[in-house]
Each structure stands twice: as structure tokens, then as C-alpha cells.
Amino acid sequence: MRELKILKGISEKILHSALKRKKRIELKKGYRSCGSINLSIANMCINADNESLSAYEEKLAECENK
Helix, strand or coil: CCCHHHHHHHHHHHHHHHHHHCCCCHHHHHHHEEEEEEHHHHHHHHHHHHHHHHHHHHHHHHHHHC
């Protein structure tokens, strides 16, 4: 009886460890796939920021020339 409880405990620990490993792998894949999406969004935002800065600098130069 005691051996059965020990084996059951070991089985549960192995299963728990395997499930944690599987979850970690799935999270890693998810983060990698989101990484490319986040990079695309960041690139769009930096382009918009650069365009905004250029427009601001042009307006500022116009004001300085008056």
C-alpha cells in the first residue's frame, strides 16, 4: 500500500513536470510569434514619429525665417 502511494506521488510529479514543460514551450512559441507583430507595430510608430518630427521641424524653420 505504501509503495503504491509513493508511485502515485512520483507519477503525479512527473506529469506535473511534463505539463509545465509543455506550457513553457507553448508560451515561448507565442512570444516569438508576437515578437514579429510587435516589431511591425513599432516600425510603423517610429515612421509616424519621424514624419511628425520632420513636419514640426519644417514649421519651426518657417517661423524662424519670418
